[in-house]
Amino acid sequence: MYTQAMDIPGNETKTPAGSDDPVRAAAFDERTARGEFVEAKDWMPEAYRRTLIRQISQHAHSEVVGMLPEGHWISRAPSLKRKAILLAKVQDEGGHGLYLYAAAETLGVSRDELVDALHAGKAKYSSIFNYPTLTWADIGVIGWLVDGAAIMNQVPLCRCSYGPYARAMIRICKEESFHQRQGYDALYTMMQGTEAQRAMVQDAVNRWWWPVLMMFGPHDADSQHSEQSMKWGIKRISNDELRQQFVDATVAQGKVLGVTFPDPDLCWNEARGHYDFGRIDWREFWNVVNGHGPCNKERLAARVAAWEDGAWVREAALAYAEKHAARQRSVAA
Ligand code: BYC
Numbered sequence: 001m002y003t004q005a006m007d008i009p010g011n012e013t014k015t016p017a018g019s020d021d022p023v024r025a026a027a028f029d030e031r032t033a034r035g036e037f038v039e040a041k042d043w044m045p046e047a048y049r050r051t052l053i054r055q056i057s058q059h060a061h062s063e064v065v066g067m068l069p070e071g072h073w074i075s076r077a078p079s080l081k082r083k084a085i086l087l088a089k090v091q092d093e094g095g096h097g098l099y100l101y102a103a104a105e106t107l108g109v110s111r112d113e114l115v116d117a118l119h120a121g122k123a124k125y126s127s128i129f130n131y132p133t134l135t136w137a138d139i140g141v142i143g144w145l146v147d148g149a150a151i152m153n154q155v156p157l158c159r160c161s162y163g164p165y166a167r168a169m170i171r172i173c174k175e176e177s178f179h180q181r182q183g184y185d186a187l188y189t190m191m192q193g194t195e196a197q198r199a200m201v202q203d204a205v206n207r208w209w210w211p212v213l214m215m216f217g218p219h220d221a222d223s224q225h226s227e228q229s230m231k232w233g234i235k236r237i238s239n240d241e242l243r244q245q246f247v248d249a250t251v252a253q254g255k256v257l258g259v260t261f262p263d264p265d266l267c268w269n270e271a272r273g274h275y276d277f278g279r280i281d282w283r284e285f286w287n288v289v290n291g292h293g294p295c296n297k298e299r300l301a302a303r304v305a306a307w308e309d310g311a312w313v314r315e316a317a318l319a320y321a322e323k324h325a326a327r328q329r330s331v332a333a
Contacts (some may be wrong), residue, residue: 035161205262
């Protein structure tokens with residue numbers, strides 16, 4: 001099985017909860033402050049381990065749940081070319097989920113535990129995937145804006161202090177770049193089409209813009225994990241800084257595309273050297289994060305159904321592996 005670690009089981013250096021040695025913890029903090037990478041076998045404070053399991057597993061769940069809104073359009077893509085591209089993209093997202101679950105497993109948690117937490121509604125996944133994909137233009141906008149926001153957030157994670165996560169992110173970011181470009185290309189093609197197609201693109205941008213800005217998480221002042229995660233080098237750039245970088249990069253792309261953004265306060269601020277933008281509706285964000293978005297129930301039900309429908313595949317794979325191992329033993333005997 002694919003894994004990010006050379007040897008995971010029997011990780012003797014793992015620390016039980018609450019038993020952190022302050023001297024070791026201080027040495028660890030100095031190490032991460034120097035920008036050193038931490039590997040699966042290294043000693044780490046329990047809170048560092050738990051923070052990573054939380055973030056990496058949420059990230060993995062987001063990739064897998066993120067396959068659903070786009071998967072919805074595979075059978076309705078407007079051409080064979082667009083269908084092949086979308087199939088490949090959705091498959092990539094599944095792969096990202098697998099690398100990330102494998103990276104989380106190096107921290108001593110099992111994939112079954114993580115998946116159970118998702119299915120029980122205890123684990124979070126990105127708020128963005130609780131919105132519906134109403135038209136083909138939504139698929140282009142997911143590529144351009146959702147993957148665009150994802151890249152902005154994930155490139156710094158390639159330098160995350162935890163080695164297995166950082167290495168998984170390198171490949172993920174390369175694939176996300178292709179995803180972003182294909183989304184922009186699909187929208188650009190529609191914008192050269194009919195008036196109805198241009199209106200469809202603008203409508204999709206209007207619906208997705210604010211939820212995409214929410215993807216970066218709460219403002220820095222309200223982000224409970226940021227300070228410690230930045231100290232440990234898990235996060236390198238803050239939620240607000242990344243959101244600003246995203247807005248600055250995206251406005252120019254929107255101009256080339258010929259769309260506007262649904263924010264009357266969006267304007268260039270010469271003094272700051274950045275775009276100013278309007279207030280985010282954090283009530284909507286927390287409502288979606290807490291399970292009351294337009295598609296939360298549908299998304300979770302689809303994941304649980306996929307897990308249950310796939311039980312026979314897991315059982316068959318296990319039975320085959322046992323049969324294969326028994327045959328190997330009898331050949332060796
Ligand atoms: N949605 O203290 P904060 C993709 C939660 S996949 C839901 O700032 P942190 C793609 C946060 O978890 C994109 N919850 O947290 C896939 C925390 O709650 P808990 C996914 C959110 O961790 C398929 C609380 O709010 N990307 O791109 O320091 C197709 C306070 O937040 C959200 C990743 O997962 C949200 N948007 O920072 C296409 C990247 N934001 O855990 C595309 C990795 C915040 O205490 N993750 N919360 O219950 C990260 O970079 C960080 O975890 C975050 C949040 C920036 C997201």
